[in-house]
Amino acid sequence: MPKKIAVLAGDGIGPEIVAEAIKVLSFLNTNMNLGLVFENALIGGAAYDAFGTPLPQTTLNLCKNADAVLLGAVGGPKWEPLAHAVRPERGLLGIRSELNLFSNLRPAILYPQLVDASTLKPEVVSGLDIMIVRELTGGIYFGQPRGVHVAENGEKVGINTKIYSESEIRRIAHSAFKIAQKRHKKLCSVDKANVLEVTELWRSVMTEVGKEYPDVQLSHMYVDNAAMQLVRAPKQFDVIVTSNMFGDILSDIAAMLTGSIGMLPSASLDANAKGMYEPIHGSAPDIAGQGIANPLATILSVAMMLRYTFNQPEAAERIERAVNTALDSKVRTADIYSEGMIKVSTSGMGDAVLNAL
Amino acid sequence: MPKKIAVLAGDGIGPEIVAEAIKVLSFLNTNMNLGLVFENALIGGAAYDAFGTPLPQTTLNLCKNADAVLLGAVGGPKWEPLAHAVRPERGLLGIRSELNLFSNLRPAILYPQLVDASTLKPEVVSGLDIMIVRELTGGIYFGQPRGVHVAENGEKVGINTKIYSESEIRRIAHSAFKIAQKRHKKLCSVDKANVLEVTELWRSVMTEVGKEYPDVQLSHMYVDNAAMQLVRAPKQFDVIVTSNMFGDILSDIAAMLTGSIGMLPSASLDANAKGMYEPIHGSAPDIAGQGIANPLATILSVAMMLRYTFNQPEAAERIERAVNTALDSKVRTADIYSEGMIKVSTSGMGDAVLNAL
Numbered sequence: 001m002p003k004k005i006a007v008l009a010g011d012g013i014g015p016e017i018v019a020e021a022i023k024v025l026s027f028l029n030t031n032m033n034l035g036l037v038f039e040n041a042l043i044g045g046a047a048y049d050a051f052g053t054p055l056p057q058t059t060l061n062l063c064k065n066a067d068a069v070l071l072g073a074v075g076g077p078k079w080e081p082l083a084h085a086v087r088p089e090r091g092l093l094g095i096r097s098e099l100n101l102f103s104n105l106r107p108a109i110l111y112p113q114l115v116d117a118s119t120l121k122p123e124v125v126s127g128l129d130i131m132i133v134r135e136l137t138g139g140i141y142f143g144q145p146r147g148v149h150v151a152e153n154g155e156k157v158g159i160n161t162k163i164y165s166e167s168e169i170r171r172i173a174h175s176a177f178k179i180a181q182k183r184h185k186k187l188c189s190v191d192k193a194n195v196l197e198v199t200e201l202w203r204s205v206m207t208e209v210g211k212e213y214p215d216v217q218l219s220h221m222y223v224d225n226a227a228m229q230l231v232r233a234p235k236q237f238d239v240i241v242t243s244n245m246f247g248d249i250l251s252d253i254a255a256m257l258t259g260s261i262g263m264l265p266s267a268s269l270d271a272n273a274k275g276m277y278e279p280i281h282g283s284a285p286d287i288a289g290q291g292i293a294n295p296l297a298t299i300l301s302v303a304m305m306l307r308y309t310f311n312q313p314e315a316a317e318r319i320e321r322a323v324n325t326a327l328d329s330k331v332r333t334a335d336i337y338s339e340g341m342i343k344v345s346t347s348g349m350g351d352a353v354l355n356a357l
Numbered sequence: 358m359p360k361k362i363a364v365l366a367g368d369g370i371g372p373e374i375v376a377e378a379i380k381v382l383s384f385l386n387t388n389m390n391l392g393l394v395f396e397n398a399l400i401g402g403a404a405y406d407a408f409g410t411p412l413p414q415t416t417l418n419l420c421k422n423a424d425a426v427l428l429g430a431v432g433g434p435k436w437e438p439l440a441h442a443v444r445p446e447r448g449l450l451g452i453r454s455e456l457n458l459f460s461n462l463r464p465a466i467l468y469p470q471l472v473d474a475s476t477l478k479p480e481v482v483s484g485l486d487i488m489i490v491r492e493l494t495g496g497i498y499f500g501q502p503r504g505v506h507v508a509e510n511g512e513k514v515g516i517n518t519k520i521y522s523e524s525e526i527r528r529i530a531h532s533a534f535k536i537a538q539k540r541h542k543k544l545c546s547v548d549k550a551n552v553l554e555v556t557e558l559w560r561s562v563m564t565e566v567g568k569e570y571p572d573v574q575l576s577h578m579y580v581d582n583a584a585m586q587l588v589r590a591p592k593q594f595d596v597i598v599t600s601n602m603f604g605d606i607l608s609d610i611a612a613m614l615t616g617s618i619g620m621l622p623s624a625s626l627d628a629n630a631k632g633m634y635e636p637i638h639g640s641a642p643d644i645a646g647q648g649i650a651n652p653l654a655t656i657l658s659v660a661m662m663l664r665y666t667f668n669q670p671e672a673a674e675r676i677e678r679a680v681n682t683a684l685d686s687k688v689r690t691a692d693i694y695s696e697g698m699i700k701v702s703t704s705g706m707g708d709a710v711l712n713a714l
């Protein structure tokens with residue numbers, strides 16, 4: 001049976017970077033007989049412009065029937081004046097929620113070839129290899145009540161609710177502990193248990209689940225300290241597990257440590273390893289259409305797809321090795337360019353990876 | 358009339374660092390005839406141990422009747438098993454709230470003498486001078502409903518509520534715009550308006566208030582991007598204004614850019630510039646009692662107190678210059694020590710500042 005991939009290029013640089021990832025994946029598909037079929041659909045601002053909604057039912061159905069989703073990026077200033085419910089981001093959040101993709105894996109790896117691209121000193125970041133596990137379908141992103149209402153005194157009041165149940169925390173805890181077992185067996189759970197009761201529950205469930213994984217060393221850290229420690233001594237971390245909002249912030253910090261968020265892939269998985277794969281960077285409307293975006297985060301997202309959803313570790317490693325080879329050959333998109341390197345376009349970088357496969 | 362300062366040394370390294378700040382302040386008090394009187398009280402874990410509550414009524418009354426509060430730090434592992442309502446942090450949060458200290462100023466300045474202490478490359482951080490204005494009495498720190506309850510299906514559910522009214526946003530906006538006017542006239546408001554309705558209200562009120570400050574250039578940034586930009590190119594920022602929780606995280610990142618959070622003071626002001634002053638670092642229980650903590654953040658907090666509450670800019674500058682002179686003389690506490698410097702104790706550093714006054 002063919003394995004279906006829903007391809008949602010989205011907005012901004014989305015279409016450009018997704019094209020390169022598909023180029024790479026198509027090659028492997030033929031070369032290794034992977035049996036993958038692709039189907040495109042609109043999401044985000046592009047879908048809003050065409051259908052008046054950022055997540056058309058057809059797109060959602062396609063994703064539900066697919067084995068994996070490849071997403072570019074959504075959003076841009078063009079759609080910022082829109083009401084919340086039809087913003088491009090709602091499309092992305094809608095798929096995460098509808099497909100129950102609660103476990104978001106965000107590796108932050110510093111490629112040795114890019115150590116100079118980091119704003120941190122080489123000794124602080126060289127060899128960096130962190131995995132952030134972010135809860136993706138709960139917390140303040142989805143909690144009710146939410147919205148803006150007019151209070152009795154006539155002024156507007158805005159509300160969002162951070163809410164987690166034990167079972168929501170438990171399932172992301174298991175995801176994180178299992179990943180830690182396959183890595184260096186160190187898991188740091190990040191919360192704000194000294195202030196927020198919801199994260200006190202988070203901490204106690206993490207501790208409880210930890211008893212089932214005695215081989216993993218569990219620690220707890222407050223989110224402000226964790227953000228600071230990522231800048232002070234990031235190599236102290238192996239796997240970090242945290243809530244939706246904190247994970248959003250911490251994963252962007254971790255990404256930036258590696259020199260460019262143009263390099264970092266992500267996987268968002270449900271309980272059966274069905275998943276959505278996307279670069280962690282955004283739609284970068286300022287550089288869209290210029291052919292200068294870095295496609296490596298999306299190409300590496302395809303590698304994660306092959307590993308996690310399609311159980312093809314060999315194909316995944318081929319891509320990862322090819323990215324390494326491309327970087328060795330000194331080709332660089334603008335975001336990771338430094339003196340002495342060869343500046344290439346989006347498709348130039350895609351070609352470099354393809355040639356190295 | 359004498360000006361009253363409530364001195365709350367708190368837990369961990371609190372008493373050690375506060376002692377040095379008082380040493381410096383007492384000298385100036387006599388030398389410049391400032392007319393300050395000091396009164397000590399317990400807070401946090403120390404207060405819990407003595408009275409069973411982290412914020413005894415006597416302490417709160419003292420603070421309410423004082424013109425300014427000098428706080429060391431609260432908390433430590435000893436009190437972590439306690440119920441939320443009596444944790445040391447509740448003492449701190451209680452004063453912030455009871456005294457209506459809604460405007461929290463957290464400057465992040467890199468001292469040129471410490472550029473090597475930063476984990477970021479010198480060209481990225483040298484000359485760094487950011488002011489973070491954090492809303493301190495609202496948002497998810499104080500929102501109701503909050504707590505952990507048992508749902509119908511028998512599982513526990515944790516809830517905290519992020520809530521802001523227009524007037525709460527408006528008053529912190531005015532604080533921030535006024536500060537920006539006295540600096541480089543650039544204000545970046547940080548929110549997550551693409552996901553959270555409450556921060557959409559935040560953004561629109563910021564924009565509205567901004568019309569009253571046409572000389573200040575207002576921009577908006579999502580919190581994940583802001584965290585990333587602080588690591589990528591921190592010098593792009595002048596003043597940042599944000600909510601309680603985001604400010605907690607961003608100010609710790611900004612602090613870390615400067616090489617050590619042992620250097621950074623803070624002011625928490627009400628509408629009449631009555632304020633609480635404290636280092637932004639915590640109680641560091643791991644090094645408490647060893648006489649090695651850095652007292653400069655607390656000493657610099659006293660400078661902020663003289664500037665903001667007592668309107669003594671000259672006295673404030675004398676302290677700030679003395680800190681600079683002390684650093685020029687190469688004395689360093691352990692947290693900012695590097696080769697070729699002279700390692701000193703907490704009181705050694707206090708003496709160095711005193712001698713430089």
Ligand SMILES: CC(C)[C@H](C(=O)O)[C@@H](O)C(=O)O
Pocket residue numbers: 075089092093248280551552581
């Ligand atoms: C676009 C936005 C809704 C999204 C998020 O906040 O989750 C993005 O920042 C991310 O991290 O994937």
Ligand SMILES: CC(C)[C@H](C(=O)O)[C@@H](O)C(=O)O
Pocket residue numbers: 194195224432446449450605637
């Ligand atoms: C101790 C804690 C309650 C406090 C906070 O979260 O506000 C601290 O982290 C701070 O930033 O002052």
